[in-house]
Amino acid sequence: MWHKLAGSADVVMNGMKIVATAQGRILLIRTAKGLFALEDKCPHQEQTMDGGLITDSAVECPWHSVKMELASGKILNDMGFLGMPPMKTFPTKEEDGEIFVDFS
Numbered sequence: 001m002w003h004k005l006a007g008s009a010d011v012v013m014n015g016m017k018i019v020a021t022a023q024g025r026i027l028l029i030r031t032a033k034g035l036f037a038l039e040d041k042c043p044h045q046e047q048t049m050d051g052g053l054i055t056d057s058a059v060e061c062p063w064h065s066v067k068m069e070l071a072s073g074k075i076l077n078d079m080g081f082l083g084m085p086p087m088k089t090f091p092t093k094e095e096d097g098e099i100f101v102d103f104s
């Protein structure tokens with residue numbers, strides 16, 4: 001089921017927005033590769049990704065620099081964290097200037 005989380009203009013290119021929802025904090029990120037939605041909970045110590053470095057296909061946690069792939073949530077850099085579960089990801093769509101995320 002699709003949930004409206006933000007306006008399209010709220011998530012600028014190479015920017016992020018964190019939205020509090022009943023499903024927890026959701027991280028919206030827009031890059032040249034698309035619009036991504038992930039659970040805003042780092043697999044390492046469950047910290048927020050707020051302020052993390054964004055590249056086209058990844059986000060780096062601002063706390064201890066673990067890097068996650070935006071499309072899959074999978075950990076990319078081997079800092080002893082590769083065995084950890086990925087960040088949860090969700091499908092996104094944009095319609096009429098609004099961003100929707102599917103939590104089902």
Ligand code: FES
Nearest residue numbers: 042044045061064
């Ligand atoms: S909390 Fe994200 S890398 Fe440690």
